[in-house]
Amino acid sequence: GENVEQHPSTLSVQEGDSAVIKCTYSDSASNYFPWYKQELGKRPQLIIDIRSNVGEKKDQRIAVTLNKTAKHFSLHITETQPEDSAVYFCAQGNRDDKIIFGKGTRLHILP
Amino acid sequence: EAQVTQNPRYLITVTGKKLTVTCSQNMNHEYMSWYRQDPGLGLRQIYYSMNVEVTDKGDVPEGYKVSRKEKRNFPLILESPSPNQTSLYFCASSYLGRAATGELFFGEGSRLTVL
Numbered sequence: 074g075e076n077v078e079q080h081p082s083t084l085s086v087q088e089g090d091s092a093v094i095k096c097t098y099s100d101s102a103s104n105y106f107p108w109y110k111q112e113l114g115k116r117p118q119l120i121i122d123i124r125s126n127v128g129e130k131k132d133q134r135i136a137v138t139l140n141k142t143a144k145h146f147s148l149h150i151t152e153t154q155p156e157d158s159a160v161y162f163c164a165q166g167n168r169d170d171k172i173i174f175g176k177g178t179r180l181h182i183l184p
Numbered sequence: 185e186a187q188v189t190q191n192p193r194y195l196i197t198v199t200g201k202k203l204t205v206t207c208s209q210n211m212n213h214e215y216m217s218w219y220r221q222d223p224g225l226g227l228r229q230i231y232y233s234m235n236v237e238v239t240d241k242g243d244v245p246e247g248y249k250v251s252r253k254e255k256r257n258f259p260l261i262l263e264s265p266s267p268n269q270t271s272l273y274f275c276a277s278s279y280l281g282r283a284a285t286g287e288l289f290f291g292e293g294s295r296l297t298v299l
Contacts, residue, residue, distance in 0.1 A: 105286075162227060
């Protein structure tokens with residue numbers, strides 16, 4: 074079936090450095106790729122999304138890139154800060170109106 | 185305030201005792217969905233609904249039922265809960281009828297323990 078593979082499952086970076094999380098997907102007809110952030114004990118919240126007609130989107134320190142040919146997309150966080158510590162989920166919107174989530178990446182920002 | 189409200193937030197129950205987790209949204213969203221979150225497994229979709237009286241199975245529907253009689257409400261029913269349904273449950277809604285292209289707004293979650 075359709076799935077989204079997310080790597081790594083855990084990531085530790087020094088404060089101020091960059092973090093990159095990668096996802097691959099199987100459904101070539103997908104055209105919507107959101108990223109959600111879930112802080113400890115909180116609900117997931119959308120932080121950025123990208124549609125298939127663009128290759129990159131930025132919002133301050135966060136960016137997402139999409140490679141439709143290779144069927145992968147990535148989240149880039151620059152100048153990481155303590156408040157970036159959280160679990161990040163990539164997701165894929167498929168033709169059956171399902172949002173399929175990756176298994177998540179736990180990001181630790183080290184002081 | 186725009187929100188998705190789930191109740192109860194925490195529940196401990198016993199095997200076989202029917203329970204319902206309610207979900208209500210005040211944003212006039214067409215799309216609503218239930219997810220369960222388990223360590224290492226991410227968010228897995230249980231059921232979703234694209235409009236009133238329209239429901240579809242997600243990836244893990246076994247042991248669950250839903251109904252969508254009103255646009256704002258989407259209750260999750262566990263007819264005979266079992267310990268493997270111990271999990272954190274999230275309800276979510278989206279303003280687009282086709283949620284595969286729009287932001288999901290999540291409730292605060294309901295932590296269910298089945299003994």
